[in-house]
Amino acid sequence: MAHAVKELYPGTRLAIGPAIADGFYYDVDCNRSLTEDDLQRIEKKMEEIIRADRPFVRRELPRAEALKLFQQLGETYKVELINELDGETVTVYEEGDFVDLCRGPHLKSTGEVRAFKLLSVAGAYWRGDERNKMLQRIYGVSFPTEEALRKHLEFLEEVKKRDHRRLGKELDLFSLSDDIGAGLVLWHPRGAAVRRVIESFWLDEHYKAGYEILYTPHMAKLGLWETTGHLDFYRENMYSPMEVEGTDYEIKPMNCPFHVSVFKSSLRSYRNLPLRYAELGTVYRYERSGVLHGLLRVRGFTQDDAHIFCTEEQIDNEVLKVLEFTIFILRTFGFTDYDIYLSTRPDKYVGTDEGWEKATNALRKALHHRGLRHEIDPGEGVFYGPKIDIKVRDSLGRQWQCSTIQVDFNLPERLDISYRGPDSRDYRPIMIHRALMGSLERFFGVLIEHYSGAFPLWLSPVQASILPIAERHIEYGRIVLNSLKESGIRADLDDANEKIGYKIRKATMLKTPYMCIIGDRESANNTVNLRKRTGENAGEMSIEKLISFLKEEIKNRR
Ligand code: ZN
Numbered sequence: 001m002a003h004a005v006k007e008l009y010p011g012t013r014l015a016i017g018p019a020i021a022d023g024f025y026y027d028v029d030c031n032r033s034l035t036e037d038d039l040q041r042i043e044k045k046m047e048e049i050i051r052a053d054r055p056f057v058r059r060e061l062p063r064a065e066a067l068k069l070f071q072q073l074g075e076t077y078k079v080e081l082i083n084e085l086d087g088e089t090v091t092v093y094e095e096g097d098f099v100d101l102c103r104g105p106h107l108k109s110t111g112e113v114r115a116f117k118l119l120s121v122a123g124a125y126w127r128g129d130e131r132n133k134m135l136q137r138i139y140g141v142s143f144p145t146e147e148a149l150r151k152h153l154e155f156l157e158e159v160k161k162r163d164h165r166r167l168g169k170e171l172d173l174f175s176l177s178d179d180i181g182a183g184l185v186l187w188h189p190r191g192a193a194v195r196r197v198i199e200s201f202w203l204d205e206h207y208k209a210g211y212e213i214l215y216t217p218h219m220a221k222l223g224l225w226e227t228t229g230h231l232d233f234y235r236e237n238m239y240s241p242m243e244v245e246g247t248d249y250e251i252k253p254m255n256c257p258f259h260v261s262v263f264k265s266s267l268r269s270y271r272n273l274p275l276r277y278a279e280l281g282t283v284y285r286y287e288r289s290g291v292l293h294g295l296l297r298v299r300g301f302t303q304d305d306a307h308i309f310c311t312e313e314q315i316d317n318e319v320l321k322v323l324e325f326t327i328f329i330l331r332t333f334g335f336t337d338y339d340i341y342l343s344t345r346p347d348k349y350v351g352t353d354e355g356w357e358k359a360t361n362a363l364r365k366a367l368h369h370r371g372l373r374h375e376i377d378p379g380e381g382v383f384y385g386p387k388i389d390i391k392v393r394d395s396l397g398r399q400w401q402c403s404t405i406q407v408d409f410n411l412p413e414r415l416d417i418s419y420r421g422p423d424s425r426d427y428r429p430i431m432i433h434r435a436l437m438g439s440l441e442r443f444f445g446v447l448i449e450h451y452s453g454a455f456p457l458w459l460s461p462v463q464a465s466i467l468p469i470a471e472r473h474i475e476y477g478r479i480v481l482n483s484l485k486e487s488g489i490r491a492d493l494d495d496a497n498e499k500i501g502y503k504i505r506k507a508t509m510l511k512t513p514y515m516c517i518i519g520d521r522e523s524a525n526n527t528v529n530l531r532k533r534t535g536e537n538a539g540e541m542s543i544e545k546l547i548s549f550l551k552e553e554i555k556n557r558r
Helices: 002-008 036-051 063-072 076-084 146-162 164-170 189-208 222-228 256-264 312-332 353-369 440-451 471-486 500-509 520-525 543-556
Strands: 023-029 057-062 089-095 098-101 115-125 134-143 174-176 185-187 219-221 242-244 247-251 275-284 300-310 338-343 375-377 387-393 399-408 430-439 464-468 491-493 514-518 527-532 537-542
Touching (some): 002 023, 002 036, 057 063, 063 076, 063 098, 115 146, 134 146, 146 164, 146 440, 164 174, 164 440, 185 189, 189 312, 189 440, 256 300, 256 430, 300 312, 312 353, 312 387, 312 399, 312 430, 353 387, 353 399, 464 471, 464 500, 471 491, 471 514, 471 543, 514 520, 520 527, 520 537, 527 543, 537 543
Parallel strands (some): 338 375, 464 514
Antiparallel strands (some): 057 089, 115 134, 219 247, 275 300, 300 430, 338 387, 514 527
């Protein structure tokens, strides 16, 4: 591709072009702003190069010689890269009159490329730094067969259809506004309805699981973040402080220190432990505008956060409980496939080796106990303790990081918390941070894509739409609507002066699970004609039967 670009657009300089998880890209510095048409031209040129079946030749050059070569070619980005490489020699690959800096390996010849497609072009700063020049990044994919390529393109089409930003607009769930600010989410009534269901399910289950619920402020004195160490290791993600009556305050990037303060507010005995504090806590973190993405990467979000304070003997049991709780919650939302990672001690860490071993073992034991397959991420733990990350697989098999369970040796020490043991001496409790859904914003984004906007009944913004066939059925429609609402079912009535076919299409577009069609017959019989969003007809039924039918499905959370 790089060769084709250089032939078509002389003077183009090449930056970096790696293989990535889902294809490849090349960043190019080209005078022309590349369009869809250009991508097609590049593809044609690539086909010519492939047909020529020229061998790729690998050469090892002394660094000085390589520098000279790329200087002569005017490839300034390559020169910069070579200057940073270690070693006496660098490798280049050649094909025809094209030469590129590359570690390799390569195919034997251009003719071995079977099926490929260029997908898109987007702006990308040299080295991802917005102070540098904006280059053009061309994305593509390549497969060993046309069939595999076709399958992948179909998958991409499906991904596009499910894009939560697109569905968020179509289904009127949420928006992001330039007036408000980048990465700050507005939940519309229909999205907020889903969130309310998620939150109340979350609350009920947390009370059942022995958690206590907290509410904490959105800001705190800067000094607090100094004590916790956030100013040392988390500053990049924090906003500038604001001054209030001569004291600096900081908007919170995390909820942890607040929960610790509640713990600290009275003398704790070993009899009080474990203490489990949970909060739907809204935090604000700085992310560069370039990495913000719909609901998936935002600047303000609500974590389903909790902190468990326990004794060392209680870690095993607490971790196991959290793990079981996580899996129960994820399953309820329809995620049955996970990838689990256990991250162990990094090079830089706080706490004792013995403590790390104990905590890591507790995490490992809990995974084994549940028979959960997991991978080890060596050295990828946080500096304050080991952790388990759970990534869910959605209906397209894509991985999403949601849940995290982290043991912390740092904060109890830093904030100096203790509990009184049976021997009347003071001990440091162990702290476990955990978030099951991660953030509500992100989780909602994943849910939208997982279900392609067609939420199961219990989560649907509107569970049933009442669709009167004619004007004269509206009054009976109101009676049905009130009955449903009184039973706690989220329902609406389409009283617009439109044909029934159009009303059905509208409700189907909104992915409303059930449509209650009412005409002369239904009004006379006190019934509705029930239709599913799939188009299937569930037949005529009484209002009472309808309510118990819907309630049963809601209760089962299917
Ligand atoms: Zn925390």
